[in-house]
Amino acid sequence: MGRESGHGNRYGSWRTAVRAVCGGAAGLAVVGGLAVGSAAGWVAAVSMVVAVGATLVTVGWWPRTRARLGATAAVVAVVSAVATVLTGDAGEDSPLGVLMLVEFAAVTALVFVVTRFAPAPQGVPLVLLLSAAGSTVILRVGAYESFLEAFGQCAFMGLGAIGATLVGGYLRALDARRLNSVRAARRSQRLELARDLHDFVAHDVSGIVVLAQAAQLVGAEQPERLMPLLRQIEAAGQQALRSMDRTVRMLGDADTGGGEAEDRPRTYGLEDITDVVERFRSSGRAEVRLELELTAEAIARVPREVASTAHRMVVEALTNVRRHARTAATVRVRVALERRGNALAVSVVNGVEALSSGSGGHVGEDGRRGGTGLLGLTERIEALGGTLSAGPDAGGGWRTAAVLPLADAGSTPR
Numbered sequence: 001m002g003r004e005s006g007h008g009n010r011y012g013s014w015r016t017a018v019r020a021v022c023g024g025a026a027g028l029a030v031v032g033g034l035a036v037g038s039a040a041g042w043v044a045a046v047s048m049v050v051a052v053g054a055t056l057v058t059v060g061w062w063p064r065t066r067a068r069l070g071a072t073a074a075v076v077a078v079v080s081a082v083a084t085v086l087t088g089d090a091g092e093d094s095p096l097g098v099l100m101l102v103e104f105a106a107v108t109a110l111v112f113v114v115t116r117f118a119p120a121p122q123g124v125p126l127v128l129l130l131s132a133a134g135s136t137v138i139l140r141v142g143a144y145e146s147f148l149e150a151f152g153q154c155a156f157m158g159l160g161a162i163g164a165t166l167v168g169g170y171l172r173a174l175d176a177r178r179l180n181s182v183r184a185a186r187r188s189q190r191l192e193l194a195r196d197l198h199d200f201v202a203h204d205v206s207g208i209v210v211l212a213q214a215a216q217l218v219g220a221e222q223p224e225r226l227m228p229l230l231r232q233i234e235a236a237g238q239q240a241l242r243s244m245d246r247t248v249r250m251l252g253d254a255d256t257g258g259g260e261a262e263d264r265p266r267t268y269g270l271e272d273i274t275d276v277v278e279r280f281r282s283s284g285r286a287e288v289r290l291e292l293e294l295t296a297e298a299i300a301r302v303p304r305e306v307a308s309t310a311h312r313m314v315v316e317a318l319t320n321v322r323r324h325a326r327t328a329a330t331v332r333v334r335v336a337l338e339r340r341g342n343a344l345a346v347s348v349v350n351g352v353e354a355l356s357s358g359s360g361g362h363v364g365e366d367g368r369r370g371g372t373g374l375l376g377l378t379e380r381i382e383a384l385g386g387t388l389s390a391g392p393d394a395g396g397g398w399r400t401a402a403v404l405p406l407a408d409a410g411s412t413p414r
Contacts, residue, residue: 022060026053029102040096044140047083048099051076051106058113066117073114073126080107080133087140100137107134108160115168131161206322207236207283232282239279269307270299270335273314277333280318286331286350293336302344306404309380310335310346313388316377317348317400325350325398338403343386347401349393 029052037045054072058065065072080103087096111130114123135158144150215229274290281288299307314333321331330351338345374390381388386404393399 019060022056026056029053029056032102033099036095036099040094040099041087043083043086044096044099044103047079047087048103048106050079051103051110055106055110055113058110069114069118070122070126073110073118073130076107076110077126077129077133080137081129084133084136084139097141100140104134104137104157104160107137108164111161112164112168115165116172127161127165131158131165134158134161205236205240206319207279208233208240236279236283267304267308268311269304270294270302270310272311273333273335276311276315276318280322280331284322284326286321286328288331289333291332291334291336293334298337303406305384306344306406309377309384309386309404310344310402313346313377313381313400313402314348316374320374320400321348321350321398328397330397342405342407344404344406345401346404347399349395349397349399351395351397 029049033045033049054076058069058072107130111127111134114126114130118126135154138153138157139150144153212233215226215233218225218229270292273292277288277290294302302310314335318331318333321328328350332347332349332351334345334347334349336345337343374388378388381402381404384404386402388400388402390400391398
């Protein structure tokens with residue numbers, strides 16, 4: 001909060017300073033117009049004051065004046081064009097040329113503002129009107145002898161409006177590109193969070209199904225084992241709810257830009273793999289072995305994206321074991337540094353199916369198609385420069401393995 005308050009105070013001070021400068025400059029324009037109005041002509045003086053004052057007020061009190069930008073630009077263009085028509089020859093010693101240059105600068109600045117911020121359907125005609133009004137102010141001094149010479153002078157003055165339009169359009173294009181990038185990044189975040197939600201909840205729900213099937217088997221013959229199974233089902237359901245709540249909070253942070261760092265949910269990492277394995281072990285009969293061959297210091301040095309991807313890979317692999325190899329006798333989860341510490345190797349291997357499946361059926365035998373967990377996980381791992389493989393193991397089981405390079409995954413530590 002202190003940092004945001006300090007930033008707001010600095011922005012408020014800067015905005016106050018800009019408004020003070022713009023207000024002072026507008027006041028000087030009014031004083032100047034009154035001072036030279038009798039010598040240069042009151043029409044030209046009023047036109048200059050209107051153009052300079054409207055531009056300075058628009059810039060100084062932005063974005064409050066954004067809604068009135070179109071009306072302001074139209075008034076300036078009309079007043080300037082009318083002044084050009086009504087202004088007569090004021091003589092060689094008249095300050096009309098100075099007023100003309102000041103007004104030209106103000107109109108050109110307004111062209112930039114309109115190009116930069118006005119909606120395209122409104123901005124295009126306004127830019128054309130302002131450009132025409134600004135480029136013809138030179139006709140007030142009457143420094144031409146033929147139509148061709150007057151046209152050439154106006155075309156030369158029009159270069160200012162063209163330059164302002166190009167600069168404003170370029171900055172507008174940068175804004176559009178930035179907004180599109182932000183939208184694409186948010187969409188990618190939402191899709192990633194949706195995949196995470198699928199993986200985490202599928203893992204917990206598959207555990208609930210396994211425990212419910214076990215409860216059906218032992219409920220009648222061994223009722224004393226029913227209550228522990230029901231407590232495990234309750235714990236798995238609560239874990240699934242926590243996963244959904246966590247993902248929804250992270251989705252909200254992705255859309256709003258996040259809040260305070262301590263309020264945002266922490267992304268899953270390597271230290272959470274132990275909890276995943278323990279919950280998998282408690283909901284099944286297989287012998288589960290975890291080989292987390294990293295020290296606490298090594299875990300802290302693993303980049304955040306690599307750690308969260310390794311965690312998700314273990315979740316997905318264990319979920320697939322539970323759904324498709326429920327009678328596997330052994331499951332081995334290994335996480336270690338390889339290639340001289342430049343890569344993180346993660347593997348989940350289930351042994352040969354040897355346990356009796358009983359009469360409860362297998363998870364996933366309801367004809368429901370599998371999700372897109374492995375596909376999304378492959379895309380995520382390849383984006384980090386790693387590889388994912390899944391296939392038969394030399395021992396007769398099934399092996400899912402990933403290699404995640406640490407050097408190419410970014411330098412953000414956990």
